[in-house]
Amino acid sequence: MNRVNDDYDLVVIGAGAAGLGTARAAVAMGARTLLVSDSEPGGDCTFTGCVPSKTLIEAARTGVPYPVAAQRIRDTVAAVAATEDADVLRAEGIDVIIERARFRSRDRIDIGGRTFTARRVVIATGSAPAVPGVPGLHENGFLTNEAIFDLPDLPPALAIIGGGATGCELAQAFTRLGSRVTLIEQADRLLPGQDPQASAVIAEVLSREGTDIRVKACPKAVEPGPRTVIPSARLELEDGTTVNATHVLVAVGRRPPGTDLALSAAGIETDDRGYVKTNSRLATTARGVYAAGDVTGRAPLTHAAYQMGRIAAGNALGRWPTTYREDVMPEVVFTEPEVAQVGILATQAPVGARIAELPMIGLDRALTARATDGFVKLVAGRRRLLGNLGGGRLLGATIVAERAGELIHEPTLAMATGMFTGRLAATTHAYPTWSTAVQQTAAQFFITIDGRRARTVTAVTERAGPTGVPSRWEN
């Protein structure tokens, strides 16, 4: 039961990962907290993002028919949503209102016909799918992540616009489930924000499994397809080729949420993309108002949103000021093999840094599993006074492997705690685990192992490497 009053220490707007992280941290700090959301708590991750997509991916990997996969999605979303619904949150001490919020001023907010005051506010209203302005796309109809997981039947022919994280994950899953999938990416490679070698591995695997990949390709018009197939679409690409599909999925990134929060009434500025401007402590331009999660335009990831929420809560409530760190934020693309990244890419390594690489074919566990697609790359830099002593410090790691999403956390911990890379090499790893790949790679900073040794980045090798790799967070 809600104990709603009109005066709170903290009002949190939005109950996705960022809002939940904020509200839970705030009540743990003893703050009277109101969480307001215009939809059920859980947000994109629970209902239209991570949870349904990872359930679909796992179902496709195990080879179940589509109706079983679809039922698993419904069951899993319900199970996760039940851990964070309004009753659960109220039992944790958070007041919850399911309504849309709108600023009246920086400390007064209209919610469901009432005006609430708050000493502090955290905005956590997320983002929305971006949609390209392709003529005919709206008229012909398309899916985004908000509808693709509700399809009653398997799409016979799916065209996916956008070869980023969503596009690659769902292309592989739907191909495995039996759809004829065409993946259309405007850049010259899939996953253009990732290591170019990771892109190459994923393109090779997806294509081997039957996905039709079109890179340097952009739809310029969409028309209805043959009348005998419903629904149907014919995509005309800029290079003059065409793609026929029954369904079109748009996965070209995110845009700011469309909800009218009346930010200007509170003096909250947005950047040139429309996201809420925040400083490194996640404060907005309005005193007492903070922001967390996708709405900030920073790393659009659930764990980043949750972490930003906890930091925003602490900073808003006057706890020890904490800075949000993106340099040690891991991310994983859940294709098979998975693509995991933390810190800088090898293509971003400064001159003088050292790069160690291990192809998965050099790992016994990968051989036993017959899963040799992929590699580990570690980038180590010199310490200010200690140079390369102890192997230097870790600047970044890229892992493409069957369990890369698990393996990435050892380098992440090393980076977060400022560990020498030597610790990764010297710590005994159980044989034959996937994790030994990290140890074997780190060992190359000290010795030649199986003919491999870390190389130093010189201006020449850097120039020889791929160029034009965009920042991983750029839309």
Ligand SMILES: Cc1cc2nc3c(=O)[nH]c(=O)nc-3n(C[C@H](O)[C@H](O)[C@H](O)COP(=O)(O)OP(=O)(O)OC[C@H]3O[C@@H](n4cnc5c(N)ncnc54)[C@H](O)[C@@H]3O)c2cc1C
């Ligand atoms: C297909 C897909 C797969 C993904 N997979 C992963 C993954 O595997 N791992 C990962 O880390 N990330 C993944 N993501 C990204 C992740 O889902 C988002 O980064 C995360 O959900 C953002 O959380 P948020 O709290 O910022 O926003 P949201 O989850 O969007 O929550 C915002 C909430 O605010 C509410 N709201 C908006 N306006 C108002 C208003 N005016 N008043 C009241 N309430 C309002 C909305 O209803 C919503 O509930 C995926 C995304 C997609 C699209």
Ligand SMILES: NC(=O)c1ccc[n+]([C@@H]2O[C@H](COP(=O)([O-])OP(=O)(O)OC[C@H]3O[C@@H](n4cnc5c(N)ncnc54)[C@H](O)[C@@H]3O)[C@@H](O)[C@H]2O)c1
């Ligand atoms: N496993 C995960 O953590 C995961 C999975 C899915 C999504 N997400 C998050 O959700 C966000 C959205 O995912 P996403 O895949 O939609 O965005 P994305 O930014 O990862 O990829 C979008 C891709 O679409 C391409 N593109 C843009 N316009 C195009 C056009 N007109 N034609 C063809 N290609 C075009 C871009 O070059 C880019 O490669 C991501 O930023 C990601 O952080 C995370």
